[in-house]
Amino acid sequence: MKKMLVLLAIAAFVASTALVAVADNGPTTIKLEARMGTVTFPHAKHQALTDCKTCHHAGVEAGACRSCHGVKADAPKAKKVFHKLCKSCHKKQNGPTKCKGCHVK
Numbered sequence: 001m002k003k004m005l006v007l008l009a010i011a012a013f014v015a016s017t018a019l020v021a022v023a024d025n026g027p028t029t030i031k032l033e034a035r036m037g038t039v040t041f042p043h044a045k046h047q048a049l050t051d052c053k054t055c056h057h058a059g060v061e062a063g064a065c066r067s068c069h070g071v072k073a074d075a076p077k078a079k080k081v082f083h084k085l086c087k088s089c090h091k092k093q094n095g096p097t098k099c100k101g102c103h104v105k
């Protein structure tokens with residue numbers, strides 16, 4: 001009986017670490033460098049506030065926003081899209097909207 005429990009515990013542990021490895025939620029915090037001052041973006045905290053798709057409109061597998069925005073001709077500049085997306089929600093839900101609420105030198 002004891003052996004059985006130990007085996008079950010090991011199986012549960014293996015299953016849970018496998019799940020963590022499969023779901024790539026990206027970094028917990030992301031530093032978005034800007035001349036205005038670095039934006040320290042609490043990524044994990046925002047994942048609890050809304051769906052991935054709210055921000056990753058091209059799909060999570062499409063990669064970093066800045067692999068298109070500011071790089072590809074058909075994608076609007078990073079500053080424009082970040083300000084639009086981030087500030088519009090912050091206005092509604094009480095996130096920071098002042099420059100220094102996001103940009104810290």
Ligand code: HEC
Nearest residue numbers: 024025026030046047050051052055060063064065066067
């Ligand atoms: C509030 C907006 C927002 C939400 C919600 C969000 N992300 Fe992100 N995510 C970002 C931003 C911004 C970056 C940084 C992109 C960059 O560096 O250009 C990022 C980066 C990532 C990266 C790293 C990409 C790379 O190649 O560097 C992964 C992986 C990722 N997110 C997965 C997820 C998953 C999975 C979810 C949902 C569970 C999620 N994100 C929810 C905004 C968000």
Ligand code: HEC
Nearest residue numbers: 055056057058062063064065068069074075076081084085
């Ligand atoms: C594969 C390339 C690609 C990736 C990756 C990507 N985008 Fe975009 N994005 C585009 C293109 C192209 C457009 C313009 C056409 C459209 O609206 O679909 C756009 C439009 C937008 C818009 C609307 C802009 C407007 O003026 O209405 C926002 C906001 C936005 N992106 C934010 C993000 C964020 C935040 C990320 C990362 C979490 C991201 N995008 C990742 C290519 C990309």
Ligand code: HEC
Nearest residue numbers: 039040041042049050085086089090093094095096101102
């Ligand atoms: C769906 C709504 C939503 C979107 C989209 C969103 N945020 Fe937020 N954000 C919030 C809310 C709500 C808070 C306040 C959270 C709190 O006080 O616990 C917040 C807080 C913050 C903070 C303050 C730090 C903290 O820990 O409270 C920063 C910095 C921030 N957001 C940056 C960003 C950036 C950069 C983007 C765009 C890439 C973004 N947010 C997009 C809802 C959003």
Ligand code: HEC
Nearest residue numbers: 032033034035036039078079082086087096097098099102
């Ligand atoms: C909700 C968070 C947020 C707020 C509020 C905000 N910004 Fe930004 N800003 C960003 C993010 C994220 C970027 C993109 C950084 C990147 O491209 O890596 C950015 C980019 C910029 C850039 C271009 C990049 C650079 O090198 O400086 C300028 C200029 C800028 N912001 C000015 C402002 C000003 C002025 C205000 C106040 C009126 C402001 N921002 C408010 C998040 C914010």
